[in-house]
Amino acid sequence: MAPSRPKPGSGRSRLTPPRAEPSPVKPERDPFQDPIALAVVDVVAERGYRAATVAEIIERAGVSREEFDGRFADKEDCVLRSFDAFAADWEWRVNNAYSGQPDWRSGLRAAAYEVADWMSANPNLVRFGMVDILEAENEMVRVRREQALSYGGKLIDRGREAAPDPAAVPEAAAMMAVGSIVQLLTHRLQSGTDPDPVEMVQPMMYQAVRPYLGEEIAREELEMTRPERQAAIDGDKGVSNDET
Amino acid sequence: MSKPEQGAGDEPAGLQRLPPGRHGLPREFVTKNQRDRLAAAIISCVAERGYHESTITQIAAAAGLSRRTFYGYFKSKEECFFDAYQLIGDHLAEVLEEAAEGKKAFPAKVRAQLEALLETFAANPDLVRFSLIAPATAGGEFLERYRAFLERLVAIVSEGHPKTRVSPERTEATAMAAAGGLAALLVSKVRAGEGEALPELLPDLTELLLAPYVGRKRAAAEAQK
Numbered sequence: 105m106a107p108s109r110p111k112p113g114s115g116r117s118r119l120t121p122p123r124a125e126p127s128p129v130k131p132e133r134d135p136f137q138d139p140i141a142l143a144v145v146d147v148v149a150e151r152g153y154r155a156a157t158v159a160e161i162i163e164r165a166g167v168s169r170e171e172f173d174g175r176f177a178d179k180e181d182c183v184l185r186s187f188d189a190f191a192a193d194w195e196w197r198v199n200n201a202y203s204g205q206p207d208w209r210s211g212l213r214a215a216a217y218e219v220a221d222w223m224s225a226n227p228n229l230v231r232f233g234m235v236d237i238l239e240a241e242n243e244m245v246r247v248r249r250e251q252a253l254s255y256g257g258k259l260i261d262r263g264r265e266a267a268p269d270p271a272a273v274p275e276a277a278a279m280m281a282v283g284s285i286v287q288l289l290t291h292r293l294q295s296g297t298d299p300d301p302v303e304m305v306q307p308m309m310y311q312a313v314r315p316y317l318g319e320e321i322a323r324e325e326l327e328m329t330r331p332e333r334q335a336a337i338d339g340d341k342g343v344s345n346d347e348t
Numbered sequence: 349m350s351k352p353e354q355g356a357g358d359e360p361a362g363l364q365r366l367p368p369g370r371h372g373l374p375r376e377f378v379t380k381n382q383r384d385r386l387a388a389a390i391i392s393c394v395a396e397r398g399y400h401e402s403t404i405t406q407i408a409a410a411a412g413l414s415r416r417t418f419y420g421y422f423k424s425k426e427e428c429f430f431d432a433y434q435l436i437g438d439h440l441a442e443v444l445e446e447a448a449e450g451k452k453a454f455p456a457k458v459r460a461q462l463e464a465l466l467e468t469f470a471a472n473p474d475l476v477r478f479s480l481i482a483p484a485t486a487g488g489e490f491l492e493r494y495r496a497f498l499e500r501l502v503a504i505v506s507e508g509h510p511k512t513r514v515s516p517e518r519t520e521a522t523a524m525a526a527a528g529g530l531a532a533l534l535v536s537k538v539r540a541g542e543g544e545a546l547p548e549l550l551p552d553l554t555e556l557l558l559a560p561y562v563g564r565k566r567a568a569a570e571a572q573k
Contacts, residue, residue, distance in 0.1 A: 152487060154400070235491065238484045241398045272568065274552035279536060280529035287528020288521065291495065311525055315556060318564050 128195035128255070135189035139165040140172065144186045149228035153183070153239035184245050187237055190229060191252040197222060202259055208266040209317070210331045212259060213309055217330045220301035230301070234290055257282040263316030277315035284311040305330075383421055385411040387432035390425075395477035399429065399486040429486075430493060436479050437497050443468050444504045454508055455562055455570040459554045461505050466546045466553075469534060473543025480531045481538075498527040509561045526557050 135141040143165035147156045158179050162172045176182040201218035205211035223230045233252075237245055261278035264270045274280075285308045292304065306326050314322035389410035393402040404425050408418040422428040447464035451457035469476050483494035502523045530553060537546055551571040558567035 235484070235487065239400075239487045241400055241485045274555050274571075276533055276549060276552040277556060279533055280526075280552075280556050283529035283532025284525035285528075286532065287498075288525050290491070290528075291521075291524060307521060307525075311522075311529075314559065319560060 128192060128199050130193075130196050133189060135186060135193055138186075138189070139167060140175065140182065141186040141189055144182050145190070145226075145228050145232045148183065148236050149231045153236050158182070180240060180242055180245075183237065183240055184242065184248065187233065187245060188248055190233065191248060194219065194222065194252060195255045198256065198259065205331060208262050209313060209325075212263070212312060213305070213325070213328060214331045215259060216305045216308055216312075217302070220305050223301035230289070231293060234286065235293060253282050253286065254279075256285075260312045263313065267316045268318075273316055281312045281315060382411070382413060382417060383431070384435075385413065386418065386421060386428055387435050390428050390432050391436075391474050391478045394429070394482045395474035399425075399482045399490075404428075426489075429482075429490070433479060433483075433493055433497065436475060437500055440465065440468065440501060441504055444501065448504075448507075454510055455554075455558050455566060457508065458505060458558055459550070459570055459573070462553050462557065463547070463550055465501075466550055469538075470544050470546040473538045473546075476534050476538040476543065480535050498524065498531065502527045505557075506561075522560050526560070530557070 140161065143161050144156075147160045147164055151160070156179065158169075158172060161179070161182065162169055165172075172182070176185065197218050198215045202211040202215040205214045233249065237249060257278040260281050263277075264273050267273050288304060288307060288311070289301075306328065309325035309328065310322045313325050386407065389407045390402070393407050393410055396402075397406075402425065404415060404418055407425065407428065408415045411418075418428070422431065443464050444461045447460045448457045451460050479497060480494075483490040483497075506523045533549060533553070534546060537543060537549065555564070555567045555571035558570055561567075562570075
């Protein structure tokens with residue numbers, strides 16, 4: 105009755121052209137080139153949202169109070185807009201990595217490694233975006249954070265098209281997978297040692313793939329290595345902050 | 349500074365204030381009653397305003413008690429929060445254990461426990477706001493309590509699980525990850541104002557939580573029962 109399962113290890117669960125949605129655009133202002141955005145992440149990650157002050161942020165950023173006031177209404181506004189810029193960068197990178205692969209599973213894996221690299225290079229950003237920012241108790245911040253997470257959820261839910269029986273995949277699968285991944289990351293953050301996000305890719309992929317392709321195939325993800333980067337395939341056209 | 353105990357604000361639902369004056373009730377009863385009222389009060393305050401925006405004055409008022417009485421029980425708002433968190437954990441543990449009674453097969457046990465959990469949260473969505481949302485916004489020690497809270501519930505639900513081919517550490521991580529996924533779903537429903545519809549998640553959750561232990565087919569069969 106059910107369609108035959110894809111061959112384990114084939115790398116392609118089905119010939120599903122991966123489609124990222126919605127297509128994010130590169131942020132107009134690169135947050136990694138913005139001293140205030142970088143400073144707010146560091147100060148909040150080190151001191152906590154409530155203890156962080158505008159004075160500390162501008163001192164760390166090496167900018168004047170006038171410049172800060174010219175761009176932001178207050179600390180909360182600065183946190184929200186900086187987070188928004190980093191979230192947009194995250195979505196853009198994820199989309200690029202995902203779209204450069206031939207099928208859902210390898211697209212998702214490429215995206216996961218891209219995100220992991222991004223996180224490894226910016227450990228304070230992980231803490232800022234995953235944990236600290238929630239202390240703001242700001243509805244707009246919370247909604248933006250959920251949007252960024254649900255973008256990942258939409259990519260995960262592309263697995264429905266790759267599933268042997270798409271209708272049989274529970275509706276809640278993607279949200280459950282995203283929640284599981286967030287739990288894995290925050291668990292590692294809380295355990296005192298900063299997580300190495302690259303090490304987390306395999307268990308995260310296991311969580312994401314399991315509801316769609318089943319336990320056997322998901323377990324393969326615990327052993328799968330990083331797919332070749334699109335940069336190498338296309339002659340170094342990979343994602344970089346310096347690109348336009 | 350302190351208000352008379354009968355002059356307080358809204359009373360948490362289901363909790364009766366003691367009669368004013370000398371009521372002649374045993375001290376243990378008074379203590380338990382007041383402590384329960386403070387727990388109910390902090391749950392409703394935090395659920396409504398968030399942890400940081402809730403004040404001891406508001407919590408005491410919602411319990412129908414004075415600030416002085418509050419400080420007779422707790423040194424701080426944080427201590428009161430953790431006391432209520434412990435009570436919720438105890439209550440949910442009891443709910444899960446009761447639901448498991450008489451269920452010999454693991455899939456049936458998990459389904460019954462999920463059903464009981466969803467019904468409990470649906471009857472009082474403030475419990476979701478307090479125990480699953482507030483700790484993330486409070487940070488620090490609250491996140492550790494949150495993890496311990498989930499671990500406790502996970503241990504009860506996964507008790508008696510069949511052996512999987514995945515290593516014990518991986519199984520434990522999977523169970524915690526699943527708990528995180530479950531929490532995310534509950535939070536999302538409650539935030540959307542659909543707390544009373546939580547029991548609708550039962551089939552999906554049953555299948556998603558059981559699949560790693562018993563396979564998708566059996567999990568799906570249990571979910572459809």
